[in-house]
Amino acid sequence: MSTAFMTIVELQQKLANRELSLKELVTDTHARIMRHDPQLGALLELFDAKSLNLDTIKPGRLHGIPGAIKDNICQKERITSCASRMLANFVSPYDATAIERLKTEGAVPIGRANLDEFAMGSSNENSAFKKCFNPWDVSRVAGGSSGGPIAAVAAGFVPWALGSETGGSVRLPAAYCGIVGLKPTYGRVSRYGLVAYASSLDQIGVATRTVYDNALVFSVIARPDTRDSSTLATPPFEYTQDLTNKLPAGLRIGVVEDMVSADGMDTEVVNALDASIKKLESMGAIIKRVRIPKLAYSAAAYFIISRAEAASNLARFDGVRYGYRAPNVANLADMYRTTRKEGFGTEVKKRILVGNYVLSAGKSGEFYDNAKKAQSLIRADITTTLQEVDVLLMPTHPAPAFKVGAFAANPLQADLLDYFTCGVNLAGIPALSIPCGFTQSNLPIGLQLVGPHLGEHLLFKIGHAYQQHTDWHLRTPEGYR
Amino acid sequence: MTLISRAELLALARVSNIDLTAEELESMPVRLAEVLQYAALVKELADLPIPLDYHKNSNVMRPDTPIPDTAQEILARAPEREADYFVVPRILEGVAR
Numbered sequence: 001m002s003t004a005f006m007t008i009v010e011l012q013q014k015l016a017n018r019e020l021s022l023k024e025l026v027t028d029t030h031a032r033i034m035r036h037d038p039q040l041g042a043l044l045e046l047f048d049a050k051s052l053n054l055d056t057i058k059p060g061r062l063h064g065i066p067g068a069i070k071d072n073i074c075q076k077e078r079i080t081s082c083a084s085r086m087l088a089n090f091v092s093p094y095d096a097t098a099i100e101r102l103k104t105e106g107a108v109p110i111g112r113a114n115l116d117e118f119a120m121g122s123s124n125e126n127s128a129f130k131k132c133f134n135p136w137d138v139s140r141v142a143g144g145s146s147g148g149p150i151a152a153v154a155a156g157f158v159p160w161a162l163g164s165e166t167g168g169s170v171r172l173p174a175a176y177c178g179i180v181g182l183k184p185t186y187g188r189v190s191r192y193g194l195v196a197y198a199s200s201l202d203q204i205g206v207a208t209r210t211v212y213d214n215a216l217v218f219s220v221i222a223r224p225d226t227r228d229s230s231t232l233a234t235p236p237f238e239y240t241q242d243l244t245n246k247l248p249a250g251l252r253i254g255v256v257e258d259m260v261s262a263d264g265m266d267t268e269v270v271n272a273l274d275a276s277i278k279k280l281e282s283m284g285a286i287i288k289r290v291r292i293p294k295l296a297y298s299a300a301a302y303f304i305i306s307r308a309e310a311a312s313n314l315a316r317f318d319g320v321r322y323g324y325r326a327p328n329v330a331n332l333a334d335m336y337r338t339t340r341k342e343g344f345g346t347e348v349k350k351r352i353l354v355g356n357y358v359l360s361a362g363k364s365g366e367f368y369d370n371a372k373k374a375q376s377l378i379r380a381d382i383t384t385t386l387q388e389v390d391v392l393l394m395p396t397h398p399a400p401a402f403k404v405g406a407f408a409a410n411p412l413q414a415d416l417l418d419y420f421t422c423g424v425n426l427a428g429i430p431a432l433s434i435p436c437g438f439t440q441s442n443l444p445i446g447l448q449l450v451g452p453h454l455g456e457h458l459l460f461k462i463g464h465a466y467q468q469h470t471d472w473h474l475r476t477p478e479g480y481r
Numbered sequence: 482m483t484l485i486s487r488a489e490l491l492a493l494a495r496v497s498n499i500d501l502t503a504e505e506l507e508s509m510p511v512r513l514a515e516v517l518q519y520a521a522l523v524k525e526l527a528d529l530p531i532p533l534d535y536h537k538n539s540n541v542m543r544p545d546t547p548i549p550d551t552a553q554e555i556l557a558r559a560p561e562r563e564a565d566y567f568v569v570p571r572i573l574e575g576v577a578r
Contacts, residue, residue: 093554229541300522307516311497318498320567325560332572333498341500349505353493354516357485360496370523373531412515 003028004481005156008065008213015064022054022064029066029110033157036480041124041132042142042151044071044081046111054108061220063106068152068161071112072119073204074193075099082195083127084117086317086324086343096193097228098162098204098221105220110158114148117345118314119164119197121145122172122417123407126347131404134177135477136443140401143173146181146207153207154179155480160217161207166197167302168396168421170205171433175396175446178435178475180214180463182206183421185454186428187232189218190225198309199230201302201425209473211434211463215239218456232454239460245468247283248461253449254290254389259420266399272437272445273395276466280393283469288389294381297374298423299416304358304371305426311355317343347411375426382427382450391458392450395420396433400443424450432459435472444472485510485517 003011003025014020026049033046057064069075072082074092076099081087099109116126124132124147132147134140135155142151146163150170153161154177163170165183174181182205189204196202204221208214219239224231255277260270281287319325319339326338344352358367385392397420407414424431430451437445451459467473485493490510494501501509552565561568 090558093551093558226543229543297523297526300520303516303520304523315498319560320569321555322558322560329570332570335570336498337494337500340498341502344499346502346505346508349497349499349501350509350512350516352497352499353490353509353513354520356493356497357513357517358520360493366524366527367517367520369533370526371520372533373526373529374523376531376533377526377529411512412519415516416519 001028002481004032005209005476006159007210008062008159008208008216011065011159022057025064026052026054026066026108026110029157032480033111036155037157039133039138040135040151040155041114041130042148042155042157043068043111044083044114044129044148045079047078047109052108052110057108058104058106060105061216062102064108065106065160066108066110066158067102068111068113068149068158069099069109070115070146070149070161070163072115072164072195073099073162074195075109075112078112080195081112081129082118083115083129084344084348085128088128088324090323094193097190097225099193101221101223107220113152113161116145116147117348118195119145119166119169120310120347120351122168122414124148124173125404126345128345133404134401135480136178137401139403140443141176141404143176143401145169146205147173150174150177150179150181150207153209154477156476159208159213163205163207164194165203165205165425166201166306167418167425170207171396171421171431171446171448172417174207174433176401176444178444178446178472180208180211180435180473181433182214182218182456183424183431184218184222184456185232185430187230188222188234188430188454188456190228190231192225192227196313198306199313200309201306211432211460211467212240212243214432215243215460215464222456234454237457239457243461243464245465247280247285247465248458249284250286251284251462252286252288252389253280254288254385254392256295256392256394257289257291258293258295259394262398262419264398265395268439269395269397269399269445273447276436276447277393279469280466283465290385290389290392292381292385294374294377295423298378298426299419301371301374301378301426302418302422303354303415304367305375307351307355308359308368309355311352311359314348314352319343378423379427382423382429386452391455391462394448394450396446396448400439400445421448429453430456430459432463434463434466437472438475485513
C-alpha cells in the first residue's frame with residue numbers, strides 16, 4: 001500500500017483498522033523518500049529504520065506517525081547541523097521540548113530536514129549542503145527558510161513537519177508548496193532546543209496538508225515550559241475540537257488593503273485571493289476592508305531587530321566548546337575569526353555584520369531604537385484593527401515560487417520576500433497560511449489568516465471550514481507516489 | 482545611500498570576530514549598504530514620542546531543581562579537551578604556539 005500524501009487522520013485509521021502496520025508505514029515512507037528526495041533535497045538525513053526503534057514507540061495521539069524535523073531543532077543523539085558547516089557534525093545531547101512532547105505522544109521523527117543556513121533566507125538556496133526544490137516544479141525554489149520540512153510534506157513523504165519562523169519561514173514555503181503552515185503566538189511553543197536566530201521573534205511552527213492535522217500536532221506541542229521562560233502560562237488545549245464545515249457565526253474578516261494592493265502583486269495571486277474572499281463570504285463571513293499603514297515599516301524593522309539579535313546569538317559559535325574549529329591557527333583570536341570565516345556562509349556573515357552595525361555606538365539610536373518604535377506601532381495598529389474585525393486576511397506572498405537563482409544578483413529583493421509575513425512576527429501574534437489556488441502554470445498560491453494574540457483556535461476553525469468547501473489542499477504534485 | 486568604506490567593513494568584521502574571504506571583501510560593502518539603506522526607512526519615526534516595548538520585560542523565576550549532571554556529555558563534543566577542560570590555542574597574539 002502506498003501511504004504517499006495520506007493525512008495523519010487517514011494513517012491513524014489505517015493503523016487502527018490493521019490495514020497497515022507501523023513497519024509497513026515506515027518501510028513505505030523510507031522507500032518513497034529514497035526514490036524521490038535525491039531530486040528534491042528536502043532531507044539532510046533520513047534516519048535508518050533500525051535507529052527508529054519502532055518497538056519502543058509510545059502509545060499516544062500521534063502513535064507511529066512519521067514526520068520531518070527542520071534541522072535547527074535538536075533531536076537527541078542526532079546531528080543538528082542548521083545546514084551549516086559550523087555544526088555539520090554536532091550531535092545534540094538532548095531533545096528540544098517540542099520533540100520530547102511529540103515523542104511522548106508516539107510520533108516518529110524520520111529525518112533532519114533542509115533549511116537556509118541558521119534559518120536565514122527565503123528560498124532554501126542558502127543551505128551549506130544542498131538546495132531544496134519545489135515539488136510542483138523542481139526548477140523553482142521551495143521557499144525558506146523551512147524549505148525542507150515543507151517540501152517533505154508537500155511531496156507526500158510525511159503528513160507533518162516542524163519548521164521554525166522568525167519572519168515567515170514556515171508560511172512562505174507553505175504557500176509556495178501548496179500546504180498549510182502555522183506561525184503560533186510568540187510563547188505558545190517552547191523554544192528550548194530550537195537553535196536561536198532572533199530570540200524575541202523565533203517560534204517553532206507546524207506544516208501539514210490539512211488544517212485539522214495542523215491543529216492536532218499543535219495541540220501536542222503548545223504548552224508552557226519551565227526551560228523557556230518566554231513561554232506563556234496558558235494550559236494545554238485540544239485545538240481539533242469544534243472544527244466543522246461552518247465558519248463561526250458572525251465572523252468578521254478584515255481584508256488588509258495595503259497588502260492586497262501592494263506593489264509587485266502578481267495578478268494571478270490577486271485573483272486567487274479575491275476568489276477566496278468571495279468563497280468565505282458565501283460561507284457567511286462578513287468581509288470588511290481595512291488598512292494597516294504601519295505594516296509598511298515591517299520589513300525594515302524586521303531586518304534591524306532580527307540581524308541585531310542574530311549578531312548576539314551567533315557569537316556563541318566560536319570553535320571552543322562544540323561545532324567546527326579551524327585548524328592551523330596562530331592564537332585564540334585567530335581561531336575565533338578563522339573558525340567563523342570557514343564555518344559560516346556569506347548570508348550568515350552578512351546578517352551578523354548588519355546586526356553589529358545597527359547596534360554600534362552612534363548607529364543604534366537611529367536604527368535599533370527606531371525599529372523598536374516601528375514594532376510598537378505595528379503592534380498597536382494591528383491590535384486596534386483586530387477590535388473591528390475578528391481576523392485579518394492577507395497574501396502570504398506576492399508571486400508564486402520563483403526560479404532557482406532568480407535573485408542571485410539582487411539579494412535585497414530576496415530579503416524583501418518577508419514583507420508580507422514579518423509584521424506578524426513583530427506583533428507576536430499567530431497566523432495560518434492555507435492553500436487558496438493555483439496559477440495557470442500549476443503553481444500553488446497561499447493566503448494567510450492573522451489572528452489576535454492566542455487566537456490559534458479561531459484560525460483553525462476558519463481554515464478547516466474553508467478546506468471543507470475547497471479542494472486546493474487535496475491537489476498533489478505529479479511523480480511522488 | 483549609506484556607504485560602507487573598506488575600513489568600516491574591516492572594523493565591523495573585527496568586532497564580529499569574523500574574517501571575510503577575498504570575494505566577501507569585494508561584495509559585502511554593497512550588500513550591507515543596500516540592506517541598511519532599506520532599513521533606514523524606520524528613521525522616519527525618529528521624532529515620534531513612542532515608548533519602547535523592551536522596557537516592559539519582566540523576569541520569570543522557576544524552582545532551582547537539580548538535573549542530572551551532563552558535563553561529560555557536553556565535554557565530549559569539544560573540538561579539543563584535556564580532562565574536564567576545553568583546550569584553546571594560545572591567547573596572546575604574537576607568541577608562537
